[in-house]
Amino acid sequence: MEKINKIRILAKKVQLKIKEEEEAIYVENLSKLESLLTKFQKVKLPKSIRPLVRIDTGYLTRKDLQKLSQKYPQPKIFLTKNSFSYQPAKEI
Numbered sequence: 679m680e681k682i683n684k685i686r687i688l689a690k691k692v693q694l695k696i697k698e699e700e701e702a703i704y705v706e707n708l709s710k711l712e713s714l715l716t717k718f719q720k721v722k723l724p725k726s727i728r729p730l731v732r733i734d735t736g737y738l739t740r741k742d743l744q745k746l747s748q749k750y751p752q753p754k755i756f757l758t759k760n761s762f763s764y765q766p767a768k769e770i
Contacts, residue, residue, distance in 0.1 A: 681705050 682701050685708070689696045696704065738746075 681709070
């Protein structure tokens with residue numbers, strides 16, 4: 679009964695209308711989710727698994743670009759009318 683009251687209060691906060699026959703389903707689903715989350719918190723990783731050092735954001739950061747530019751400097755090539763001139767890239 680206590681969980682049903684908590685669900686009702688939460689539903690009012692988010693302006694959600696819950697029917698009485700749905701309340702039992704919500705209580706059951708949320709209790710399953712709660713038990714899964716508590717089990718997840720108790721899981722211990724073995725020492726052989728290294729922690730995540732960096733999250734892949736899908737794009738390059740400024741530091742990544744600076745490392746790449748230092749590793750692979752691109753020479754600048756200037757084309758003129760009949761010939762071209764070559765100048766090495768300036769260091770950043």
